Amino acid sequence: MKKGIFKNPLRRWGWLFLGPMAIAFIIGFVWPFFQGIFLSFCKFKIVTKATFVGFDNYVKAIKDASFMHSFWYTALFAVVSLVLINVLAFTVAYLLTQGIKGSNLFRTVFFMPNLIGGIVLGYIWSMIFDGVLSMFDTSILLESKYGFWGLIILMCWQQIGYMMIIYIAGLQAVPEDMLEAAKIDGATKTQTLFRVVIPNVMPSITICTFLSLTNGFKLFDQNLALTGGLPFEIQPDGSSIKTTEMLALNIYNTFSGSSISAHGTAQAKAVLFFILVAAIGLVQLGITRKREVQQ
C-alpha cells in the first residue's frame, strides 16, 4: 500500500501541481469566457440578473454603423501597422546582426519602448504630436488622418523593438554553412538575403506577423489615450461616428458610455470580436506555416 502511493509520484500527484494553476485558469478565464458568451444572448443591467433574448443583441451589433466603421478602420490599421512594424523591425534586426559596434546597446534602446504601458504612451505621444501640430494651429484630435498616422507611429515605436528581438534570434539561427556556401557560389548580398536568410527566418516571420496582426486588432489602451475616438463625424440625424475608434474601444464605449440597455449589445460585439481575432490568427498561422523551410 505504502509502496503503491509513491510508486509513480508524477502520475499520482500531478494534479496537485496542476491544480492551483488550473483553478486559477478556470476562475480567471474559462468561467468569464463562457459567462460572456451566455450574456451576449441576454439583456442585462448587472451580470447576475440577465434575461435571455436570443440573437437580438447580435442583430443590433451588426446593424450599428459605428461598429462597422470601427471594424474597417481597425482592419486598415492592422494591415498598415503589420507591414510597417515587420519591415522596420526586420531591417533593424538585420543591421544589428551585421557586427556593428555597440549592437547590444542599440538592442536595449530599441527594446525599451516596449516596457512602457499603453495608456502612458498614448498620453506622452499625444503631447508630442500636439506640440508639433500646434505650430500649424491644429491638433491630433481635429483630423482623423492625424489620429490614424499618429497611432501608427506610436505602435511602430512601441513594437519594433519587440519584434526586432524575435528577428535577431531568428537571424542568429541561420546556419553558418549555408551562408558560406552561398558566398562561395558567388551570391550577392541581396541574393543571400532573399534566397537564404529570409526563408530561414520564416518561423520568426510567422510569429511576428501573427503577433502584430492580432495586436493591431486588439489595440485598446493606446487608442483610448491618444485620441479616444475623436474627431467625430456628426451625422445629419444627430448621431455621430467616432472616426478614430477601433473595435475594442467601440465595445468599451458601447458598454460603459451608452445607456445600460446596450450592455447586451456590447457583449455580443465582444463575442464577434473574439471570433474575428481568433479566425484571423488561425488562418494567418496556417498560411505562413506552409511556407516555412524545414531544416
Added chain:
Amino acid sequence: MKKETLKRVTAVTLAAMMAGAALVGCGGNSTDTSKTDDASKTDTSAVDGSKGSVYWLNFKPELDDTLQQLAKDYKAAKGVEVKVVTAASGTYSDQLTSEMAKSTPPTLFVIGNQQGVKDWGESALDLTDTAIAKELNTDAYNLKDENGKLVSIGYCYECYGIVVNPDNVEKAGHKMDEIKDFASLKAVAEDIHKNADTLGFDAFSATDMDDSSSWRVTGHVANLEYFYEEKEAGKTWTECPATITGKYMENYKNLFDLAINNSVTDAKELATGGHDPMNQFIEGKSTFFFTGSWDYAAISEKVPNAVMIPYYCGVDGEDKAGLNCGTENCWAVNADVSAEDQQATIDFMVWLVTDPDASAKMVEQLGIMPYKSAVESSNGFLKNSAEYTEKGCYVMDWATNYQPNVDEYRKALVSALNSYCQDQSDANWDAVKTAFVDGWATQYAATQE
C-alpha cells in the same frame, strides 16, 4: 528505502503547502480594514450583526476624506459599521454596475439624474415617508420615477454661473454694477481683452475641451439653452423630452463665443486641454470663469471677494436671471438588501443631516443641505444665489440633468465644438447645432430601447 519514502512525503507536503499558499493569494477578500483598526478601542460597542450595516458608494472624490472620517465617528458613536467606497472620477457608473452585482452591494448609492432613475430606479427603495424624507425642508431636489416612487432625495444642492473677480473688473476701469445683461457683460469682457497686455490679465478663462473641463460648456453652459426652452414652454421638465427645439442655440453661441474669443488661452488651443482654467482664474490671470459653488473654498482662498453672476446670454428679460441651482447629489437606498441594512442606512442618513458635528462637516464640503436641522452654509456663491432669489430673479433649474445618454451626447458635442473653436465658420456651428439638437433626439431614442 525508508529514507526515500520520507523524502517523498516531505516533498509532497512542501508542494501542497506552496500550492495552498499560492491559492490563498488568489482569494479576493474585501474585509474592511477599519474593523481591525477599531476592534481594540470599541470593545463595548462591538458590531452587532442584527443591527445591519451601511455601505455607501460615493461618487464625489473630493468628499471622500470627510466621509471616511464620518464613517469612523458613526461607528464610535453608534457601533454600526459604515463602509464608504469612492469611485474614481468619471467611473461611478461603471463601478456601480459591478458593485450592484456583488453579494454585498452598496446599501446607499447615488441616483443623480433622470438617466440614473431610468437605469437604477428599480433597485431603489421608495423613500416616501421614511425618516430621512421627513427631515427634508424642500422636495425640490428629489427624483421620482414615472409611477411617483421617490427614488432618491437630494442631500445637498449647488449652483453654477460665471464667477467674476471684481478686483480685475475695477482695475480695468469698470464697475460690477455695470454688468446686468449680455450686452454689458460683452462690453466689459471685450474691453478687458483688448487691453489685456497693459492690464496683465485677460477677460475669460475659456474652458479646455478635454475631459477635465469640457463639462463646463457641454453640461453647464448648455443648461441655459434647455432652461429657456423650458421657460418658454411654461413648465419645468419632469422627464427627459424626446426632442428639443434648439431655439436658444444663438444664446448659447453668444456666451460660448464671448468666452473663447476673449480668453487667456487661444481658442485654437482649447481642444488639447492642459491650461487649467481654474488656476488661471485663482491666480488673477482672468476675470471671468464658468464654474460652480463647489469651487468656492478653493477660489475664496485666493480671490476672497469673488462673486457669481448668471449666464447672461442675450435673451429677453435676462436682467431677472438668477444662478443655475440644482443637484446631482441624491441618495438612493438599495431595495435589494436586507431590511436591517436598509434601516441602518436610513439611520445613518438621518444622523448625517441632524447631528451638529456631522452636518457641519458635510456642509463645509457640500454647500447647502436641504434639511431642517442641518447647519447653515458659509458658501459665498450660494449666498449670491439666495440674493438673486430675494431680488425676485428666477432660478435656472438644472435641465441639463435630463441630457439623454449623457456621456455619449457630451462627447459628440465636444468633438463638434473642437472643430468650431478651430474655425468659427457657419458650417462648423451647424455641426454643433446638429450634435446639440438632433443628437438629443438620437440619444433619447437609444435610451428607449
